[in-house]
Amino acid sequence: MDYNAKFTNIHMDAIREVGNIGTGNAATALSRLLERVVNMDVPVAEMVPIYDVATHYGSPEMSVCAVLVRTEGEFSCSLIFMIDEEKAAIMTDLIIPMDISGMDEAARMQIRDSAIAEQGNIILGAFLNALSKITGWTLPTTTPAVARDMLGSIMDLVASMFGVIGESAMLVKTSLHIKDVDEELAGTVIMIPDPGSLECLLAKLGVL
């Protein structure tokens, strides 16, 4: 059966609403952490052919920083927070309470990796908390994993996750815009429900 055909507009609306509530909570958490206004876009939920996933959000060779957490149990899902590599440095420096510009490259990267992991953890943890509240599910999360790499390489993994069961991937994407900084600063939250998990979520929400 085609994985695409199973989801109607009502299903897509419900999935988008989950993205909305999750990212809303994530934006609030990030705003508190950074002590700055954080705005969010309207979430986009879409089925993307797995062969296009790597290029769907930009050039495959674009350099990005990504934080991934997973929840496994009643509902299994991966969440990725992704931000341009250069913007990641600006965002992490907002919470690093000292000047690290004089340190050597390796030490700086280590501090920034730790900071972005924590920021990603707070953003994605808040998303999952919201999801836990609306479903009543306990959603234990893994510790955050950080990758700094090409966009295509990171999305490659996402394509493989869905490739096992079908030809398209359900991606729910929302942009977060951080205000009161000198430069335009925006990151992206992507929810990637494990194949098969969406059905559980839709059933729980009463639309399946």
Add this chain to the structure above:
Amino acid sequence: MAQPIHVGMADLVVSRHPATLITLGLGSCIGLVIFDQVSKTAGMVHIMLPDSREAHNIPKPGKFADTAVPFLLDELYKLGAIKAQLRAKMAGGAQMFAMPGKSDNAIFAVGNRNIEATTKMLSVAGIRLMSSDTGGSKGRSVEFSTETLKFTVKTLGTGTKEI
């Protein structure tokens, strides 16, 4: 210099000399090239998963290691490639995220399983793997030129190497 041909996810492309075959941003996937050392006819495939037996259907033979290798060989033979002259090179199969305590998680270890499956399929087919750059945690962009028969592997941060 011929226009480079982009080999997308699960795509499989064969070409006579001269050609440049490229794949951008390989993560857990494998970029495999098999070429005829003499006629320089070459093919590249972007393998996503190790085993088609886990799947319900096989829309693209390039998607799985076990279907990609025999299909790529067939396409090369159609262009007149000679088996004894065929050699392989491959790159990719990274584990993009290190999951603490979850290294055996099937989906995060897919890179390793891809490397194993591809290597095994080449050995079953009797094709010699000349060189490879696989595993690790970094994504790769690869380019194969039929002129030099070199496989150029680019990694963010660590630069470019030829294998």
